[in-house]
Amino acid sequence: GVFRDSQIQEVLDKLERELVGLKPIKTRIREIAALLLVDRVRKSLGLTSGPPSLHMCFTGNPGTGKTTVAMRMAEILHRLGYIRKCTLAAVTRDDLVGQYIGHTAPKTKEVLKRAMGGVLFIDEAYYLYRPENERDYGQESIEILLQVMENQREDLVVILAGYKDRMETFFQGNPGMSSRIAHHLDFPNYTADELIAIAKLMLEKQQYRFSPEAEKAFYQYLPRRMQMPNFANARSVRNALDRARLRQANRLFARHQDTITKKDLITIEAEDILVSRVFRNDQPDPNQTIDQE
Template identity: 70%
Template sequence: MRQSGPPADEERPDEALLPEDAAVDLAAERNSAGLDETIESLDRELIGLHEVKTRVREMAALLLVDRMRQRFGVSSSRPNLHMCFTGNPGTGKTTVALRMAELLHRVGYLDRGHLVSVTRDDLVGQYVGHTAPKTKEVLKRAMGGVLFIDEAYYLYRAENERDYGQEAIEILLQVMENQRDDLVVILAGYTDRMEEFFRCNPGMSSRIAHHIEFGDYELDELIAIARLMSDGEGYRLSGEAAEALRERLRGQMVQPRFANARSVRNALERARLRHASRLLECAGRCGVAELTRLEPPDFSP
């Protein structure tokens, strides 16, 4: 189980209601909440995903406007922000969940804005009486933030009548309904598997307000991701190396286990190993250019 996120800010004092003839500067409020900073972080960290980023911006706008409405005494129901992220591995679901937690904290929707990332093993026990304490402990840690459940469909195993996953689901349902002011739950996984999960668990489906699809990356986007990753590690791709990587990824993209950005990262990790071995085999003098430049042999099969 992984927990991450920004430190909690100091509690804000209650804001006095504004008179009806007053006005608020939305640009200033947006800047004060740091929304642009969070969105820019998302743009820096993730290539593409334009539709996903649009949905994030829309949610941020809704929550900020709701906050301004409250300052005038205009009340409305608190929006349900439980979500489902669907798509193949390596398409940025966890990163977006982390930034979503930060954003919800900045606009005052969540008290802490941290992310707790779990799988079935963190929630479901192996014997009678084990599941409820595990699930409740995870929920306790996630309160005030976002609970991200990866491959959520593994919670439900219809073929096993003695499986305890259904107990975890029932506890989650209660908390998602009764404590949604304190917690946002994001379920994630393959699109078809999540659709089957919701068909078998209509109560869970009815509590998910936002379904966001993460599409696979195009080849050019994968190369841009590779450049972003290599820059972050202090490497650069020569033009020939980028073409070698392009051809390698072109062949991998049609394979069933291709994992988008994860596959790119794996290719770069292997390239770093080959790069280091290649330099040592040469046993010559190396400058910073040689130490930081990946070449086509580093991406050989």
């Protein structure tokens, strides 16, 4: 009955719909949900078990779905009664650490007060730790976080997020933090096919679609963009689609008196993609206008 009452399946289904791919992550979320569910049932039958440790670490490159999964995790924890509020407070170093002596503790405590009863998501958590600068105030924030993670773990779940290698270095320098993290989830990069599926979902949500030629052009665009610096998975796909919509709008606007149909308004054409800078090396035509994404 607990499983049905908590409607966990609903959250898991939503995650399945929302996120393309990420099989290992979805499996881990299911496993964690099962663990928490069993803990609830044991408690209801009077079986003793200490409260499970719930703090987590999400590693992976930008745009791999870490924040979305954290939001769904908050929903699962709330439905099972592990947190009072179905909230996710997403913060970075700037929200926690002050620039002057005496500023950090109040800032960190203010964030904790706001997050209490829900989930605190600290993105790029390793920036809290700067051992090369002994006058850095990040360590003070870490000490306060550790205290709360230990003493108020029944009222706050902390999720640390960032690049895998940097998080590992962070944990080496902060064994206290490492020992309080119960679940490590590593988010893989998306494949080109998964990114195409993501692009189509994004367009559909905004009532756009690719023409068959535009889809082919996007297939050519992706591997080129993935090789370039600062590629951020789904985030870069969103940016590319924003640029394509901008170009489509300009293309339609340039037609002046021509009648514009509904089909025109919802269709992204190949030319809206092919003018991207990623094709720059492919285009010998000096008159071709190039765009920046």
